[in-house]
Amino acid sequence: MRYVILYWSRYGNGERIVKELTKMLKSKGSKVAVLNAKETEPRNIPDADMYIFSAPAEKFTIPKDMRNMMKGLKGMEGKKYGMINTHGMKRNWLGKMEKLLSKKKMIKVAEIDFRMGDNTEKGEGLRDGWVSELKSFVTKIQ
Ligand SMILES: Cc1cc2nc3c(=O)[nH]c(=O)nc-3n(C[C@H](O)[C@H](O)[C@H](O)COP(=O)(O)O)c2cc1C
Numbered sequence: 001m002r003y004v005i006l007y008w009s010r011y012g013n014g015e016r017i018v019k020e021l022t023k024m025l026k027s028k029g030s031k032v033a034v035l036n037a038k039e040t041e042p043r044n045i046p047d048a049d050m051y052i053f054s055a056p057a058e059k060f061t062i063p064k065d066m067r068n069m070m071k072g073l074k075g076m077e078g079k080k081y082g083m084i085n086t087h088g089m090k091r092n093w094l095g096k097m098e099k100l101l102s103k104k105k106m107i108k109v110a111e112i113d114f115r116m117g118d119n120t121e122k123g124e125g126l127r128d129g130w131v132s133e134l135k136s137f138v139t140k141i142q
Pocket residue numbers: 008009010011012013014015056057058059060061086087088089090091116120123125
């Protein structure tokens with residue numbers, strides 16, 4: 001399988017998830033391209049069998065760079081995707097991400113969210129058990 005992971009992360013927690021996910025997928029023989037939303041040209045995303053979008057909740061939405069990248073996607077109709085959201089408060093923002101991607105007529109395959117714990121600002125906010133949660137996400141996107 002070929003994956004493209006598109007992500008945005010302020011403190012590195014989401015980036016840590018993306019790195020672990022990349023490792024898991026590559027260990028199963030897949031090809032993985034990782035693109036930071038800040039530096040991505042959304043009209044020209046490489047072809048893949050599955051796209052993964054990863055972003056935090058900020059100010060009751062998804063950060064602007066990530067939203068703009070998702071809004072700018074072209075030619076993604078019928079393509080499969082998975083979503084990852086990190087959040088500090090109880091509520092996750094997967095729904096917002098899905099709303100943006102449904103406008104692109106993409107097909108949702110799986111989603112996962114992680115509520116942050118202590119030391120999020122140091123990039124250490126992921127709670128015990130996050131790796132095994134991510135493993136079950138991987139089984140859904142293969
Ligand atoms: C400016 C700012 C606004 C935030 N607003 C929210 C929010 O509205 N809801 C929420 O659940 N978490 C909020 N958070 C917490 C972030 O979701 C958390 O820092 C993030 O998931 C950590 O992931 P990252 O290290 O990949 O950026 C906010 C954080 C910052 C810095």
